[in-house]
Amino acid sequence: MAELLYRLGKFSARRAWLVIISWLAVLAVAAGAFLIGFSSLASNFDIPGTASGEVTDALAEELPDFAGASGTIIFSTSDGSELTAEQQAEISALVDGAESLPDVATVIDPFATEEQRAEQARQLADAEQQLADGQAQLDAGRDQLNAGQTQLDAGQAQLDAAQQQLDGARAQLEAAGMPTDQLDAQQAELDAQQAQLAAQAEQITAGLAELDAKQAELDEGAKTAEMGSELLSMAESIRMVSKDGSTAVVNVSFSVPMLELDEASKAAAIDYFTGTPIDGVDVSYSTTIGQSVPSIFGVGEAVGLVMAAIVLIVMLGSLLAASFPLITALVGVGIGVLSSLSFSGLVSMTSVTPVLGVMLGLAVGIDYSLFIINRHRKQLLAGAEVRESIGLANGTAGNAVVFAGATVIVALLALNITGVPFLGLMGTVGAVCVAIAVLLAVTMTPALLGLAGERLIGRRARARMTDSPKPVKAVKPMATWRAVVTAIVSVALLLVIALPALSMRVGLPDGSSEPEGSPTYNGYTISAEQFGAGSNATLLVTAELTEGVSGETEVLEAQLAVARELYALDNVTAVAPIAVSDDNSLAAFQVIPAEGPNAESTDALVREMRALPPVNGDITLGVAGQAAINIDISESLLDVLPTYLLLVVGLSLLIMILVFRSLLVPIIATGGFVLSLLATYGATVAVFQWGWFADVIGLHATGPILSFLPVILIGILFGLAMDYQLFLASGMREAYVHGASARDAVAQGFRAGRSVVTAAALIMVSVFGGFIFSESTMIRSIGFGLAFGVLIDAFLVRMLLMPALMHLLGTSAWWIPRWLDRIMPNVDVEGAALERRHHN
Known part of the structure; x- marks a missing residue:
């Protein structure tokens, strides 16, 4: 080569x-x-095979209208006043014309929705009043029938007494041999009265039976109304227009899932709603359809x-x-x-x-x-x-x-x-x-x-x-005590910097991390202020209903059972059933958490819902929504982190054993890489999750660490760390092979390579550091992680810790089993053989 x-x-x-x-x-x-x-x-980001992906697939099959992507357009008055009738009309006109946009399935008018909800509440109140009136009428009818029955019983008692007297008189007349014609006439009259009472009794029985049937209907209606009222109360905080009337949210649903939605379709929706200004109204939108794409430079x-x-x-x-x-x-x-x-x-x-x-x-x-x-x-x-x-x-x-x-x-x-x-x-x-x-x-x-x-x-x-060359000063190895102190202090400092990594949380950026003043940032903050932080983290929950569920009442009972289970969870502010499949096999619910998509409570809520046992023993739940998707992606990336780290560490050992023909040098170099990686994690957590020195870099919001950053840092910092290790340690090995003592070789190799490694590291820190001031939090964190990682690895690990450890190891640093040395190819990385050949 x-x-x-x-x-x-x-x-x-x-x-x-x-x-x-x-x-x-x-x-x-x-x-x-x-x-x-x-x-x-x-x-957006996609990982196949996640739990939320399975839920989305089920929705696509059973409830396709709810499987697509969705986002919100937020209209708010510039001065915080209530939206006027004219402004509302202009917003509604925009909604009416939006369904012709590419990939748009439905657009919901917030004012019509609020009116429908108010109408539902009125209808429910009317129904409850009608039920109360009906119950009063039934009770009055039952009272009348009961009074009639009482009168009937009294009449029957009188007839029974008359019949008894008549029977006694008949017995006396028959005993005296006297005629009973007069008694027969009286008996006929009693029989007629008895028939009349029997007819009245049948009427009362029929009336009671009719009342019982009406009572059953009334009870069923009362039960349905009670369930509807309970469901409505659980969804009370889900609003499309803020309480003060200054903000209205337009829901835009697309016909394709978020991960398949073309960016052009999102842009078309944004352009449509922002392209027709409404006097006195500002327009912003959610990150699900308008997350900013960072500038490349x-x-x-x-x-x-x-x-x-x-x-x-x-x-x-x-x-x-x-x-x-x-x-x-x-x-x-x-x-x-x-x-x-x-x-x-x-x-x-x-x-x-x-x-x-x-x-x-x-x-x-x-x-x-x-x-x-x-x-x-x-x-x-x-x-x-x-x-x-x-x-x-x-x-x-x-x-x-x-x-x-x-x-x-x-x-x-x-x-x-x-x-x-x-x-x-x-x-x-x-x-x-x-x-x-x-x-x-x-x-x-x-x-x-x-x-x-x-x-x-x-x-x-x-x-x-042309001047005579200056004599080269002899390089002296460092003192052993100094090497010990350097190694101990370096390792201790790296471990201290790494401590914040113990509390690392990973996630994907939400609207709060968007550039201040951007439409997506404004949309996120306005939604949180007017509708609660959880409005930015809406979850979609599915319930697989049993095959025996049929009829409106049974479906409603199943929905209520699921809603109660969800509403009882901590950090749930609202639950609303939104759809049931045609065959009643799948029901969908909207769940609003108490906090935003990256809050620890929202993360815990998603996990808690997924851990719930089947409702009523047979209704299985699934959780989706953008917040759940972000959690799934973060979990998947954390799962692959150990495997990837082991692969990189193993690769590091193999490469350096081949290059340096040593066992201990690769081990300490790889250990140094792991320490610098952990320190980089710790510093990134301290700045971007804890907010330390956030003002220095202009970071206006903190949150979880970018979910794929830990994996990315492993791959990139490993490669760059090996670069600096190569340029420093190869010079040390060259000096050792040419006869210098092990400790002298460390000093000579370090002196030969320190200037170029210093310059190279400063250049990388400068280039990566420039990205810390990007508008995008994702780019900021990547730039910071790479800049800090290179800084800490080059100057603390490669130029302090490694020389100190190699000085302490002495000759043993270059030991390798003879059998392994014989079978390995000779990798002349620095081209020393070439240099000798062309200089001779």
């Missing part, structure tokens, strides 16, 4: 314009592909580049030399990001993906070019011929660049094994940008150096080339 890069470097120096024009042509092709293939960037990033340029000028001592890493990095970023974005029409690409490509492309592009230029500059100062020096620099430092870049690329591509599609795509795009940065470093950098010739070094430096 070193010989190939040597030849490639000399060829690029000889054919400089051919190489430069070729890369510019590639950049032009990438720009053309971008113009043709770029579609849009997604503002802004002022903060430009400032970071300026800081990197200053470091380059100080390091290289020449404006010309300092410009080359910036040129190659910018060309590389342009090619990598534009070519990646050209595929956005074919694959769903999140808005963070190209920004990550810009971050990595700039940082490693500048650093890798710097390594080669710095090596070439030193060789020129030592009197080497320009093109030969370019070839040697490309074969030595360039070889290390290729190896370091390959390490970063492998770590990023390994994100695909997590099974998280958007994370794998982010890793792939990042790997592409790093690969292009490596190719530019070993081709375009030599071409620029060939054009510059000896002008690469300033006049003063060229003048010093």
Whole structure:
């Protein structure tokens, strides 16, 4: 590899314009592909196979109208006054024309909805009054029948007494042998009266039976009304118009799920509702349809580049030399990001993906070019011929660049094994940008150096080339006591910084983290103020009803049973049944939590609902909604974190055993990486979750750590940590192999590599740090995590802890079993063999 890069470097120096024009042509092709293939960037994230995804699938099959994405448009008066009738009419007119928008299924008029709810309440009150009146009438009728029955009983008693007297008289007459004709007439009269009483008794019995039937109907109606009243009371706080009348919320439902909704459809909805201004009314919207897509490059990033340029000028001592890493990095970023974005029409690409490509492309592009230029500059100062020096620099430092870049690329591509599609795509795009940065470093950098010739070094430096070389000062190893203190203090400091990571919570940004003053931020804050924080975290709960449930009353009973179970949970402010499938197999409910989507209570509520046993023993619940989706994504990413960390740690050990032909050096280097990673987690939690120093970086809202940030940091910081370990420890090994004692080799290798590693680390911190001031909280946290991680790993771990531990280990640092040493290939990362061969 070193010989190939040597030849490639000399060829690029000889054919400089051919190489430069070729890369510019590639950049032009990438720009053309971008113009043709770029579609849009997604503002949401997707992980297949989650619990909320299963609920959404069930809704799509049974209740398709509720399976699609939904969002809200918030209309509020500028001065906080009540919406006027004219303003309400204009909002309603907008609602009426919105269903023709692409992918829009239904749009709900808030004023009509509130009127319907008020009408329902009135109807329920009327029904209750009618039931009360009906019950009074039934009671009066029953009283009348009971009075009639009492009179009937009295008449029957009189008839019974008369019959008894008549029977006694008949017995006397028959005993005396006298005729009973007169008694027969009286008996006929009594029988007629008895028949009349019997008829009256039948009428009373029939009347009572009719009253009992009406009572049953009345009881059923009262039961239904009572259940309806209870359900209505549970949903009382769900409003579409605020209590003061200043704010109205328009619900927009789409025909496709959120994760499949085209960004153009969201934009069309926003443009429609904001395109017709209503006098005195401000329009904002929820993040589900209007989450801002961060700019790929802004002022903060430009400032970071300026800081990197200053470091380059100080390091290289020449404006010309300092410009080359910036040129190659910018060309590389342009090619990598534009070519990646050209595929956005074919694959769903999140808005963070190209920004990550810009971050990595700039940082490693500048650093890798710097390594080669710095090596070439030193060789020129030592009197080497320009093109030969370019070839040697490309074969030595360039070889290390290729190896370091390959390490970063492998770590990023390994994100695909997590099974998280958007994370794998982010890793792939990042790997592409790093690969292009490596190719530019070993081709375009030599071409620029060939054009510059000896002008690469300033006049003063060229003048010093003719002076007699100054004697090199002997490097003394550090004192052992100092190594012990350095190691202990470094590890203790890293552990202290890592402590906040113990309380890390992960999630996805909500509207509170949107840029202040943006429509999405305003929509979130207005909704929270007017309708409660939970209005921004609406949950969708499904209930699988049993097959025997049929009829309106049974369905209502099942809905009430589920609603009671949900409403009884802590941190639930409202529950409302919203739909039942045609076959009564699935019911859907809207649940409003007490706090926002990223609150700990909302997280606990989702878990509690999912842990509930079947309602009534046979009604199974499922939970979806954007808040639940975010929780599922965060959980899935946390689940893959240990696996990915183990993979990266194992990869780290294997690579360094191969490079350094040692067992202990890889172990302490990997341990140092883990410590710096944990410290980065801790610092990120302290700033973005706890709010420490939030004002310094202009962070206006805190919350959970970006759910995929811990995984991303592992892959990127691992690759960058191995870069610095490689450039420092390879020099130590080279000195040890050439006869220096183990401790002298540590000092010599550290001195040889510290300046370039310092400059490279400062450049990366500057580039990544520029993204801390992005408007997007997601980009801020990624930029901060990478900047702090590089800072802590380069200066505390690689330049303090590692040299101290290697000093303490002494010769044992380079021990390796003979059998393992024999079977391993010889990886000459620094190209030492090439340098000896071409110097002889």
